[in-house]
Amino acid sequence: IEILKLDIEGAEYAVLEDLIAGKIRPRVICVEFDEGNNPLDDDYMKRITGAIKQMKRSGYRLLKVDGWNFLFVLGSCQFQEYK
Numbered sequence: 001i002e003i004l005k006l007d008i009e010g011a012e013y014a015v016l017e018d019l020i021a022g023k024i025r026p027r028v029i030c031v032e033f034d035e036g037n038n039p040l041d042d043d044y045m046k047r048i049t050g051a052i053k054q055m056k057r058s059g060y061r062l063l064k065v066d067g068w069n070f071l072f073v074l075g076s077c078q079f080q081e082y083k
Helices: 012-021 044-057
Strands: 003-006 028-032 060-066 069-074
Touching: 003 012, 012 028, 012 044, 044 060
Parallel strands: 003 028
Antiparallel strands: 028 069, 060 069
């Protein structure tokens, strides 16, 4: 899988965890964090931030943020990193 786009209404956390734990490593992952628009509780930012940190620890770089849409690339893909 080269590119994976996730807009799955709250299931993104579990899918990202499974991807990181498994052998499927898309080079590009686009994910919408649904809780940005529909928080479950006051801890939604902790969950989103935790997922972003987990992605970075597993070798993904965050390249772009547009609203609650995040673009990650794996390893040494030749893109400028978002800060």
